Amino acid sequence: MDHTEHLIVGGGISGLAYADWLNTSDYLICEADTDVGGYCKTVTQDGFVWDYSGHFFHFRHPEIERYLIERMGDQRVLKVARQSRIYFGETLIDFPFQKNIHQLPREDFIDCLVDLYFKDDGPSSNFQNMLYAKFGKSIADKFLIPYNQKLYATELDRLDANAMGRFFPYANIDEIIRNFRTPDNASYNATFTYPEGGAIQYVRALQKEIPGSQISLSERVLSIDLTRRQARTNKRSLSFTHLVSTMPFHRLLRMCSLDGRLLDHDPRIYSYNQVQIFNLGFDAKGWTNAHWIYFPQEELPFYRVGFYDNIFGTDRMSLYVEIGRPADFSTDAQATASTLDSVLSALRHCGIVTDQNMISHHHVVLDPAYVHITQASLGDVAEKKALLDAHGVHSIGRYGSWTYCSIEDNIVEARALADELGKP
Numbered sequence: 001m002d003h004t005e006h007l008i009v010g011g012g013i014s015g016l017a018y019a020d021w022l023n024t025s026d027y028l029i030c031e032a033d034t035d036v037g038g039y040c041k042t043v044t045q046d047g048f049v050w051d052y053s054g055h056f057f058h059f060r061h062p063e064i065e066r067y068l069i070e071r072m073g074d075q076r077v078l079k080v081a082r083q084s085r086i087y088f089g090e091t092l093i094d095f096p097f098q099k100n101i102h103q104l105p106r107e108d109f110i111d112c113l114v115d116l117y118f119k120d121d122g123p124s125s126n127f128q129n130m131l132y133a134k135f136g137k138s139i140a141d142k143f144l145i146p147y148n149q150k151l152y153a154t155e156l157d158r159l160d161a162n163a164m165g166r167f168f169p170y171a172n173i174d175e176i177i178r179n180f181r182t183p184d185n186a187s188y189n190a191t192f193t194y195p196e197g198g199a200i201q202y203v204r205a206l207q208k209e210i211p212g213s214q215i216s217l218s219e220r221v222l223s224i225d226l227t228r229r230q231a232r233t234n235k236r237s238l239s240f241t242h243l244v245s246t247m248p249f250h251r252l253l254r255m256c257s258l259d260g261r262l263l264d265h266d267p268r269i270y271s272y273n274q275v276q277i278f279n280l281g282f283d284a285k286g287w288t289n290a291h292w293i294y295f296p297q298e299e300l301p302f303y304r305v306g307f308y309d310n311i312f313g314t315d316r317m318s319l320y321v322e323i324g325r326p327a328d329f330s331t332d333a334q335a336t337a338s339t340l341d342s343v344l345s346a347l348r349h350c351g352i353v354t355d356q357n358m359i360s361h362h363h364v365v366l367d368p369a370y371v372h373i374t375q376a377s378l379g380d381v382a383e384k385k386a387l388l389d390a391h392g393v394h395s396i397g398r399y400g401s402w403t404y405c406s407i408e409d410n411i412v413e414a415r416a417l418a419d420e421l422g423k424p
């Protein structure tokens with residue numbers, strides 16, 4: 001049986017960042033797919049460059065951004081001031097909604113302002129309560145709740161109050177009222193960077209110094225014996241000193257055994273949504289005043305539509321359309337074609353598609369996409385991670401840590417683990 005010091009499961013951002021940072025060459029990446037990149041893959045088709053939905057990058061550690069960009073050769077990377085809007089009753093208002101209620105029609109504005117002022121701001125036991133407590137009934141009911149329900153494809157009272165962590169744009173009354181006169185819509189993604197070749201450029205940068213012989217594509221890890229520190233894949237059995245898994249945590253739990261028995265866990269704790277994405281290319285330009293737009297309306301299928309062409313100023317409309325789906329969603333070619341028809345009709349209804357012709361399209365489903373962070377998931381992930389750690393199995397990444405995070409967070413987490421496990 002082959003042995004490797006570090007067996008890395010998954011060649012997405014997290015797995016590659018871990019391998020790239022190790023101080024030893026004794027590692028192997030097993031990647032189930034035919035290429036690395038995970039959710040940061042890019043599709044180039046008919047002159048359009050599309051990611052697996054909108055992937056934009058907000059770096060808080062300039063040294064990480066520099067590290068990546070230095071490895072990209074002459075790739076053009078833009079820094080862009082975000083233009084994000086909300087489609088509301090056939091007008092567009094600036095994001096975040098809660099700071100721009102003054103842009104709403106007069107009656108909606110009064111509702112939001114009065115409810116904001118008289119809100120009952122107490123401790124919140126879940127995400128839905130938090131929205132009512134922090135922003136009042138009207139801001140919650142007109143945007144925050146319907147939008148997030150579409151995104152997460154679940155009732156929001158199931159989620160932890162802090163389910164979105166730093167990615168939720170909080171604002172207090174003072175900040176909201178100040179914003180009426182002096183706009184300051186800064187949030188974690190007020191600016192973003194984007195390489196001309198798409199998100200895969202970040203992947204290629206991390207992959208640059210990893211020898212091809214240490215990445216085994218189309219090799220899926222199927223089971224892990226914690227007692228013997230052995231993994232079985234669709235190609236072979238491997239023994240390891242450390243196994244670093246970036247696969248979704250609930251799937252890791254399902255494949256681990258200890259002393260000959262599968263790990264005991266409650267699968268109901270691990271709920272999540274899927275995101276169905278349509279990338280659409282047209283023969284002519286469309287709207288020029290947004291990078292992406294949020295849609296809270298129940299009658300519209302998508303929760304967000306983005307315009308790649310407005311990042312690089314190209315002359316053909318290039319859209320990504322995101323639809324939140326429950327975890328048990330599955331689709332076939334016929335259903336996908338019919339969803340595409342309803343997406344196009346909704347885009348026409350909103351005035352995004354007028355006389356342009358769609359000349360290219362691509363479809364992908366991210367499964368999972370947004371995990372449902374609950375009190376139960378937080379507790380169980382911490383407990384099970386500690387158990388796995390004790391047997392040399394370390395679960396990292398957005399899905400391995402069952403969290404909401406960015407690719408930069410993935411890199412920080414992977415490097416910290418490589419530093420820890422790489423110590424002599």
Ligand SMILES: Cc1cc2nc3c(=O)[nH]c(=O)nc-3n(C[C@H](O)[C@H](O)[C@H](O)COP(=O)(O)OP(=O)(O)OC[C@H]3O[C@@H](n4cnc5c(N)ncnc54)[C@H](O)[C@@H]3O)c2cc1C
Nearest residue numbers: 010012013014032038039055056220221247397398406407
């Ligand atoms: C809709 C959406 C939009 C996003 N937008 C942004 C954004 O704008 N900016 C940003 O910074 N982040 C964004 N993210 C987050 C970003 O995509 C993730 O943080 C990042 O891609 C996670 O990388 P990862 O390596 O942890 O996981 P993944 O990308 O999921 O990689 C895991 C890899 O493991 C492989 N794998 C799984 N199981 C096995 C197995 N059994 N054996 C072998 N290999 C296996 C998979 O094939 C995959 O390649 C977004 C996420 C979503 C869902």
